[in-house]
Amino acid sequence: MSWTIYIAWLIWIPFVFALFATIRPRRALLTALISGWLFLPFVGYPITGFKSKLTITCLVILLAALIFAPGAFARLRPKVVDLPILVFFLWPFVSARANGFDYYESFAAAFGAFLNVGAAYLLGRVFFTDLRGLRSVAISLFVGGLIYVPFCLWEIRFSPQLHRMIYGFQQTPFGTAVRFGGFRPWVFMENGLALGMWMSAASFIGFLLWRSGSLRRLWGTSVGALLVVLVLTTVFCKSFGALALLAIGVLTYWLSQRFRTAIPVLCLVAASPLYLGLRITGAWSGESLAAASAQVSNEERADSLRYRLQNEELLVARAMQKPITGWGRWGRFLVRNEQGMQLSIPDGLWIIMLGQFGLVGLAALPAVLLLPILLLFRRYPVRMWGHPLVAPAAALAIVLTLFMIDNLFNAMSNPPFLLAAGALTGLRRQKLLSDRPRIASSRKAPPVHAGAVAIATRAVPRAW
Secondary structure (H helix, E strand, C coil): HHHHHHHHHHHHHHHHHHHHHHHHHHHHHHHHHHHHHCCCCCCCCCCCCCCHHHHHHHHHHHHHHHHHHHHHCCCCCCHHHHHHHHHHHHHHHHHHHHHCCCCCHHHHHHHHHHHHHHHHHHHHHHHHHHHHHHHHHHHHHHHHHHHHHHHHHHHHCCCCCCHHHCCCCCCCCCHEEEEEEEEECCCCCCCCHHHHHHHHHHHHHHHHHHHHCCEEEECEEEEEEEHHHHHHHHHHHHCHHHHHHHHHHCCCCCHHHHCCCCHHHHHHHHHHHHHHHHHHCCCCCCCHHHHHHHHHCCCCHHHHHHHHHHHHHHHHHHHCCCCCCCCCCCCCCEEECCCECCCCCCCCCHHHHHHHHHHHHHHHHHHHHHHHHHHHHHHHHHHCCCCCCHHHHHHHHHHHHHHHHHCCCCCCCHHHHHHHHHHHHCCCCCCCCCCCCCCCCCCCCCCCCCCCCCCCCCCCCCCC
16 A cells, blocks of 8 residues: 555544644544545455544544544433434344354444444534534535535546545546546545535535525635636536436425425335335336336436346345345345356445345435435424525435435545434424515625635524
8 A cells, every 4th residue: 555545544543633722622633524534545454443444434533422522422312213213223233143142243334334434423413413513514415515626627637547646546446537528526535426426415514505695705705706616517427326316306496496395205215125026026127117217317327227136136146145235244135146246236324224134224324324314304394494594404405315226326424424413303493483485685694704724613603
């Protein structure tokens, strides 16, 4: 490995502890998480807890938070709505034991699941369970997208080379970067798909922040102008699936606000469970989806989708041999021939969860990502989602729903999204000045100043 990889970790880890020692925990946590996820090398080590960029980042931030803000964790009161996340990281232990693994592997499987999903969820559940905190999370994701704009534009022009130039290797085979006669950027994420989803999520959140008046100015510049730059860069990233999800999210939000109904949002929420049910039971082959992809995109994309669907059918058949506990880790759920050659390639996170941890483990995935938006319905009806204080929470909830749809076809982790899931799950109902958002034209919201990744956390002014 390149020496720059170790230098990056040696700089970032003390930086995280210095943040928690000098500034408020919320700002420290968001700055550490966004900076680490955006710029650290996509690498891992054969040590439990350090096997990926995701687990290292979450573990370091969690340790710093426990050391410098232990009181926040002491105030945590688990609720019934936290049951899905408990199942998510405890069921791998049950699965491992059911498949004959020893206690070390069983605990390692549970600990790995906790670091992959549970740690970020816990941080959100502890530190951001109010509207002001969720606004901070939303602004941090929007800022994270803006920070990536110059890096994306550079790689769009010169090809994905930044990770190789700085850290000495490319995180993904270069062939996947070529799209429509140009290049699709990766920057410091796993691949172009992960980057596309990040930029689309940031664009959608920025749209709702601007549309609701929750954020008017950033770095002394109109949020509307920054949003235009961000959306154009997202389009140039050439990730068709992520762009489609961005369009679906905007359309869903617009319809729900235009007609004052939750039906569009509920349809979006139902899409993932419906897909899972149809694919697991074999009631739908997915050919109509591939045909639609050929019409909208091109035949090459449609063939890629058909290949994924065919692999899903093989993997579902294998998973249904152990439907409750799954096959455990280490690729035992994959389909192989008599010579041991692998015949299946898993793409979607859902099929990996089903194969490894069975139906119980799989059920925890949509529950963690979709339950927050249903809880938001209970606390704030859809007609209130345009309110400047509620809109950031609504933006994060819809992003989680889109992220779940993305994981039907891809397997991309994203700790800021999981932090948002924890925050939304623990969101407490707050009384608003008005159910209907009205921004007085004679008064402008003060600008939100932020450093490279320092997130503004001041409250929205009482201008409605």
